[in-house]
Amino acid sequence: xxxxxxxxxxxxxxxxxxxxxxxxxxxxxxxxxxxxxxxxxxxxxxxxxxxxxxxxxxxxxxxxxxxxxxxxxxxxxxxxxxxxxxxxxxxxxxxxxxxxxxxxxxxxxxxxxxxxxxxxxxxxxxxxxxxxxxxxxxxxxxxxxxxxxxxxxxxxxxxxxxxxxxxxxxxxxxxxxxxxxxxxxxxxxxxxxxxxxxxxxxxxxxxxxxxxxxxxxxxxxxxxxxxxxxxxxxxxxxxxxxxxxxxxxxxxxxxxxxxxxxxxxxxxxxxxxxxxxxxxxxxxxxxxxxxxxxxxxxxxxxxxxxxxxxxxxxxxxxxxxxxxxxxxxxxxxxxxxxxxxxxxxxxxxxxxxxxxxxxxxxxxxxxxxxxxxxxxxxxxx
Amino acid sequence: xxxxxxxxxxxxxxxxxxxxxxxxxxxxxxxxxxxxxxxxxxxxxxxxxxxxxxxxxxxxxxxxxxxxxxxxxxxxxxxxxxxxxxxxxxxxxxxxxxxxxxxxxxxxxxxxxxxxxxxxxxxxxxxxxxxxxxxxxxxxxxxxxxxxxxxxxxxxxxxxxxxxxxxxxxxxxxxxxxxxxxxxxxxxxxxxxxxxxxxxxxxxxxxxxxxxxxxxxxxxxxxxxxxxxxxxxxxxxxxxxxxxxxxxxxxxxxxxxxxxxxxxxxxxxxxxxxxxxxxxxxxxxxxxxxxxxxxxxxxxxxxxxxxxxxxxxxxxxxxxxxxxxxxxxxxxxxxxxxxxxxxxxxxxxxxxxxxxxxxxxxxxxxxxxx
Numbered sequence: 079x080x081x082x083x084x085x086x087x088x089x090x091x092x093x094x095x096x097x098x099x100x101x102x103x104x105x106x107x108x109x110x111x112x113x114x115x116x117x118x119x120x121x122x123x124x125x126x127x128x129x130x131x132x133x134x135x136x137x138x139x140x141x142x143x144x145x146x147x148x149x150x151x152x153x154x155x156x157x158x159x160x161x162x163x164x165x166x167x168x169x170x171x172x173x174x175x176x177x178x179x180x181x182x183x184x185x186x187x188x189x190x191x192x193x194x195x196x197x198x199x200x201x202x203x204x205x206x207x208x209x210x211x212x213x214x215x216x217x218x219x220x221x222x223x224x225x226x227x228x229x230x231x232x233x234x235x236x237x238x239x240x241x242x243x244x245x246x247x248x249x250x251x252x253x254x255x256x257x258x259x260x261x262x263x264x265x266x267x268x269x270x271x272x273x274x275x276x277x278x279x280x281x282x283x284x285x286x287x288x289x290x291x292x293x294x295x296x297x298x299x300x301x302x303x304x305x306x307x308x309x310x311x312x313x314x315x316x317x318x319x320x321x322x323x324x325x326x327x328x329x330x331x332x333x334x335x336x337x338x339x340x341x342x343x344x345x346x347x348x349x350x351x352x353x354x355x356x357x358x359x360x361x362x363x364x365x366x367x368x369x370x371x372x373x374x375x376x377x378x379x380x381x382x383x384x385x386x387x388x389x390x391x392x393x394x395x396x397x398x399x400x401x402x403x404x405x406x407x408x409x410x411x412x413x414x415x416x417x418x419x420x421x422x423x424x425x426x427x428x429x430x431x432x433x434x435x436x437x438x439x440x441x442x443x444x445x446x447x448x449x450x451x452x453x454x455x456x457x458x459x
Numbered sequence: 460x461x462x463x464x465x466x467x468x469x470x471x472x473x474x475x476x477x478x479x480x481x482x483x484x485x486x487x488x489x490x491x492x493x494x495x496x497x498x499x500x501x502x503x504x505x506x507x508x509x510x511x512x513x514x515x516x517x518x519x520x521x522x523x524x525x526x527x528x529x530x531x532x533x534x535x536x537x538x539x540x541x542x543x544x545x546x547x548x549x550x551x552x553x554x555x556x557x558x559x560x561x562x563x564x565x566x567x568x569x570x571x572x573x574x575x576x577x578x579x580x581x582x583x584x585x586x587x588x589x590x591x592x593x594x595x596x597x598x599x600x601x602x603x604x605x606x607x608x609x610x611x612x613x614x615x616x617x618x619x620x621x622x623x624x625x626x627x628x629x630x631x632x633x634x635x636x637x638x639x640x641x642x643x644x645x646x647x648x649x650x651x652x653x654x655x656x657x658x659x660x661x662x663x664x665x666x667x668x669x670x671x672x673x674x675x676x677x678x679x680x681x682x683x684x685x686x687x688x689x690x691x692x693x694x695x696x697x698x699x700x701x702x703x704x705x706x707x708x709x710x711x712x713x714x715x716x717x718x719x720x721x722x723x724x725x726x727x728x729x730x731x732x733x734x735x736x737x738x739x740x741x742x743x744x745x746x747x748x749x750x751x752x753x754x755x756x757x758x759x760x761x762x763x764x765x766x767x768x769x770x771x772x773x774x775x776x777x778x779x780x781x782x783x784x785x786x787x788x789x790x791x792x793x794x795x796x797x798x799x800x801x802x803x804x805x806x807x808x809x810x811x812x813x814x815x816x817x818x819x820x821x822x823x824x825x826x827x828x829x
Contacts, residue, residue, distance in 0.1 A: 139549075247656075261815050262628055263629075365540065410536065
């Protein structure tokens with residue numbers, strides 16, 4: 079009897095759902111072991127997690143605040159990864175989108191209620207900022223075959239330094255220079271009232287606030303799905319992802335595709351950055367311990383992997399991971415280490431990626447019959 | 460084959476459902492304690508950073524010890540000001556917490572305080588005040604000055620290195636106080652600054668310490684939160700002045716002393732007032748006199764003469780006969796900034812106030828802009 083590990087010929091659809099779900103279950107099981115080892119009761123911890131993320135009054139609002147940027151970076155990652163273009167730079171593209179979007183909001187905004195014109199300008203400039211930053215690794219990959227993982231990742235650090243520089247090391251347009259508080263600690267300028275993005279309240283669970291960014295993320299998911307599932311652009315991108323050679327023979331213009339997909343991915347991440355400024359922070363957060371420590375871009379990759387690059391699944395997973403992040407802030411305290419939520423997320427990523435293997439391969443246990451013949455009993459296959 | 464596959468699916472689904480079911484029904488509800496007064500402490504770094512956050516955590520433990528079961532304290536660490544902080548406050552509010560201590564600038568804004576009018580907020584190092592928001596900090600410049608005296612006395616060449624975080628008035632005045640203290644025990648001493656742009660970053664702080672020693676400093680000091688510079692100082696056999704708390708265990712031979720914060724008594728006073736209903740907002744600026752600031756115990760490298768001199772000046776500061784920020788004070792270019800006999804105030808005086816200071820005194824090498 080032997081165990082073989084062979085590639086599947088067909089990839090059944092139900093596996094695409096079962097494996098992510100199964101890997102999350104497995105991750106929670108493993109994390110439960112970690113919890114037990116550190117002296118916590120896994121069941122009550124998970125119950126508290128669930129409560130804090132979704133059931134308590136006001137928790138859905140906070141979960142949406144966490145989930146919105148994650149949805150954007152998840153979609154950005156999914157858009158690129160679908161074509162095997164590993165854009166790790168969503169983090170930096172988000173910062174750039176925030177910077178560009180904030181500039182538009184500060185420049186065009188004024189008094190009065192949220193202006194559709196100003197907000198539209200912020201959306202556009204946010205996308206532009208993210209696109210420009212993503213095109214740097216895009217151009218390097220398209221024309222010089224430079225590894226986009228390295229270039230996009232390293233540009234994240236550059237973007238972080240630019241963000242900190244604008245607020246902490248210069249008297250830039252984004253920095254608040256008037257007022258007593260501004261002289262005590264560097265802080266970004268507040269957006270004028272007409273540049274603040276609107277939100278809507280759903281009257282369940284004591285009132286859930288849905289920010290504009292969340293709506294835009296869902297729209298972006300729809301657009302992305304239509305693009306990849308129903309247009310020629312998406313078809314060519316998928317073919318290119320599966321086999322560059324086949325794509326070339328089919329006449330796909332590889333360079334243009336790379337640039338276009340990187341631009342798209344960067345635009346979505348940049349929009350996430352603009353949403354951070356317009357929906358939540360209302361100014362640029364240049365503090366190295368603020369936005370830069372939250373790692374939205376990197377968590378987006380986990381989400382995209384778990385959602386298997388399906389845009390709608392990305393939105394759902396982003397919501398769940400957002401709940402996990404929100405609950406993590408609630409649970410951490412003297413008894414519950416702050417890093418545990420990060421550990422759980424990491425285990426989920428590993429399990430999801432490991433589960434990937436199960437989708438493409440299968441384990442077969444081959445029973446071999448013992449031959450009555452004497453010499454060299456060969457196992458039949 | 461088909462059967463084993465569907466069995467697998469069934470198992471996975473059953474597993475998922477079982478997990479959700481058991482945790483929801485048997486997980487138990489969160490503890491609901493009616494009587495203890497719930498207070499939360501929110502730290503910007505880890506509670507065991509050997510520096511700023513650890514000192515606040517020690518304050519919390521002091522209050523917990525003094526009030527016992529009457530108060531229920533929780534601590535959140537690594538919470539950045541902004542969205543993460545707001546989320547934490549939202550969840551604390553829904554869990555019934557009545558008082559929140561924020562320990563980093565920018566955590567509790569007027570807007571946050573206004574959103575939760577039933578919670579009492581205490582913000583360290585800040586300036587905003589409102590009906591349910593109070594500010595607290597203290598004269599660390601006095602004790603940093605005293606620690607600078609130890610640094611100056613321990614230096615042979617007069618070249619001292621100082622690792623600093625952000626070019627903001629708080630850090631600038633501490634750097635200036637340190638330099639003034641060093642120049643008292645070592646006339647002509649210079650203090651070179653290296654900015655890390657972070658309150659807590661052991662890697663950057665170690666690199667800063669390396670570059671300072673490499674450029675000729677023979678004593679190290681810091682205004683940042685981790686003991687990394689001290690650990691490097693120990694390995695380089697260079698004397699070291701710490702900050703925030705007693706970190707001598709990280710560098711037993713190099714340790715000189717440190718300006719320390721004793722947050723406990725203030726926190727106790729405020730929690731008691733909140734519980735009794737007599738809490739009122741205000742701007743508290745503690746000092747040596749009420750035990751808010753202090754000097755950590757000395758290391759082996761501090762001579763008896765230096766200890767005596769520091770003790771003398773500490774008494775003088777306490778009884779008001781000496782104040783390190785009394786004119787004449789000159790800036791790096793030699794220009795007279797504070798006239799003879801004039802004492803710098805905390806909030807009033809613009810660039811000549813403690814909270815507005817944006818210039819470095821003579822003898823400090825480095826830019827006040829970062």
